[in-house]
Amino acid sequence: VRATQNAKSKMAEVMPDVPKKLDDWKAAADTLDQGGQIVSLYHQLAIFTRPSEATTAEENAKVIWRGRGFELNNDTYMHRQALMACLPMTLSEKLHNDMRRMRRVSRKTVANAIHLAPVIGEWRGTATPTLILAGRRGQLMTLDLYDNDQGNFNGAIIGTPGSGKSVWMNEIAWSYRATNAQVRLLDLGRSFEKLCSKANGQFIEFGPHSPINVNPFTVVDDIDRDMAMLTPVIAKMASLSAPLEEVQYKAINAGILRVWRAHGKDMTITALRDLFKTGTLEDLEIHNDVRIKDLAIMLEPYTRNGQYARFFDGRANIDFSNDFMVIENEELKRAPDLHAVVNMILLYQITQDMYLSRERGDHRKKLLMIDELMQQLGEIGADDPVKARVVEEAARRARKYGGSLITATQAADDYYSSKQMETAFQFADWVFLLRQKKESLELLDRSGRIVMDDAKKRLLTSLRTEPGVYSEIYIYSPMGEGIARLILDPHTLLLFSNRHEDNQAIDQRRARGLSIDQAIDEVLRERSGKPS
Structure with missing residues (x-):
């Protein structure tokens, strides 16, 4: 009542806080009318740092909070009470009553209290630990595309050069193979050649003397x-x-x-x-x-x-009996017409193999991964309904036969460059976004594929890659979303690496007869300066 009277008095004209207090009381009254509650709240920030860094830490904290509309004040006189209140398990009911008497608590609605609570949690992923990742704050995150019970198992990976896209694709392929899944990769640039050797897989390339035949009618069932x-x-x-x-x-x-x-x-x-x-x-x-x-x-x-x-x-004559296959298409780039046709046939033959293996009683997980999708589909004829129909049918067949179609490209723009590319993107329930240019993020926002507010835009522009340490990946799916860090041991990172200097060092040692593991170990020893 007093707040209403003050807000209508002449005092309100010279005291701007008076109308604000009335607004606060109205909000509190509305909450009570709707069955809510009012609680007392104490909020304090304690900084633990070296004395020499205390001033800098204090100013940094004030800047962060000021950027969100809060002004921090120094607690100058009552240190002991403040310290006791902010330590874990020490804010008892009696201590809280003492603080109320000292007018150090304020009243808030339950909703306000929840929003102000310093509880920060990260998305923990899905239940099955096929892929092991970490959050920015150290939260262990597990992930499996097949945990999606609200749609398909298909994925789309977007990452600029140097963001860790190839490393992430290697990690997906290797992790699923470790669970006895079948993995098929359409490569462009030998990104998976080392992993194929490690997995005792089959590496197929269309060289000038290659005897490969892809007649599509042979596999018709x-x-x-x-x-x-x-x-x-x-x-x-x-x-x-x-x-x-x-x-x-x-x-x-x-x-x-x-x-x-x-x-x-x-x-x-x-x-x-x-x-x-x-x-x-x-x-x-x-x-x-x-x-x-x-x-x-x-x-x-x-x-x-x-x-x-x-x-x-x-x-x-392509033999699909090996559970890990890499088909390298680099040689086909010289003939774009042949390149596009061969990859369309491979989409058919691989999804056909998914069907036939299921008919034989093989219900394992099956992955078909396509790197550099835009180039793999051929750059002749940008918007092509026929290619779009093939991609759509491949995505549907993969889901129907228990498979997962995962495509990758360097920018979000690529997925909107043609009808066939957009089809691949729209049929992917899982989106893995690595470091991107601001323009690509704006395109994703305008397309509505990923719903973004200002906070999410800031989050996505903060994605980064620390070479040799971690790559950050924004994961978007019907099962949840969040930022994960891919952190690998040095041996695995070198196995997955697509850098020229890494491949050259390993190739030189393999030419001497070393296995892939021996070659990697020797490179790591030499780079660390340790004796052999």
């Missing part, structure tokens, strides 16, 4: 079910950059089914080309159509006498 992947793949073979006419797309679909019935798993692109040469498809009542004949010409590079014959003529 159910032609009707697999058409969702096969038709877009053949369409991309025919035209990587320009869209096909609708009749051509339907012709590809009908042609695949017709040739498959005649040849089964022995079907090749050559047989499909020969059908299109006639320009006739009885099933579609098409006769001597030049558009169908054009398809035969466009598929020529992938046929028996074509430029890429060795990759497609005959039966596919």
Whole structure:
């Protein structure tokens, strides 16, 4: 009542605090009306530091609190009471009553008290400790993509060069392999070659004399079910950059089914080309159509006498029996059309293997990881609905067959550069964000993919990487979100490293016959100055 009277008096015109007190009392009354409570609160900051650093520590504390709208005052006369009150387990009811008599406590609503309580906790991750991380304040964090019971197990990794993206991908691959999961990696730049050797995995590369054949028809199990992947793949073979006419797309679909019935798993692109040469498809009542004949010409590079014959003529021969496989695509970058087509086929074949292994009773976790996704999909034809359809189907198949599709790129901008890239991003429930430029963070905010307020923007711009010590990762998922630090021992860090000087030092020692572990140990000894 007194606060209301004072606020309406002339005194309020010269005393700005009077209306504020009325606002406080109104807020308290509203809380009580809603069933809330008023509590007494004592808030104090105690700084423990060296005497020589006390002044600096005090000023730093005041600056931090002032930045949040609080003004700290020095407790000059009642040190003993203040010290006793802020030590753990010492603020008893009687001591609190003494402080009330000294008018050192204030009254607050329960909600205010909760917000002012100096209780700071970090996200602890998920229940399964497949990945072991740490929070900024030392909180142990465990993580497993398969703990997500509200969506899929797919992930997207975004990290600028030098932020630790490749190291984080290595850690994911190695941690899941340690739990007996199947791991498949599409690499670009040999980021996983050392880990593949360590894991006794299979390293495949498309060198000039490589005998690899990726004929997509060899692995078909159910032609009707697999058409969702096969038709877009053949369409991309025919035209990587320009869209096909609708009749051509339907012709590809009908042609695949017709040739498959005649040849089964022995079907090749050559047989499909020969059908299109006639320009006739009885099933579609098409006769001597030049558009169908054009398809035969466009598929020529992938046929028996074509430029890429060795990759497609005959039966596919990639053996998926090894539980850890790295497929290096660096050599394919010279032929962007072949590069994009091969990776689309690999998406089909790897997800097909996920399905077949599940049918055999193998219910282990299965990861398909793709580094530098934008380059892997090919840079010809930026916005491509056909590629988007392949990526979407691969993501759906991975989830359906108990797999996880994890893609990685250097900037958030990449995921919004084309329809196919955006599809990969939208089908990823897990987002791992390493150090990013401010522009990329702004794009994520505008897109609505990660909801940001000012506090979260400050948090994300603070992400950093301390070379040789840790990388910080912002994890965003339906299961929670928070910042984690990836901290590795020197041996593992060198195993995962993609730096030229590290790879060169290890390669030189492996050329002398040392194993990957022996080579790493020798490099670490020499760098530390310890004798061999």
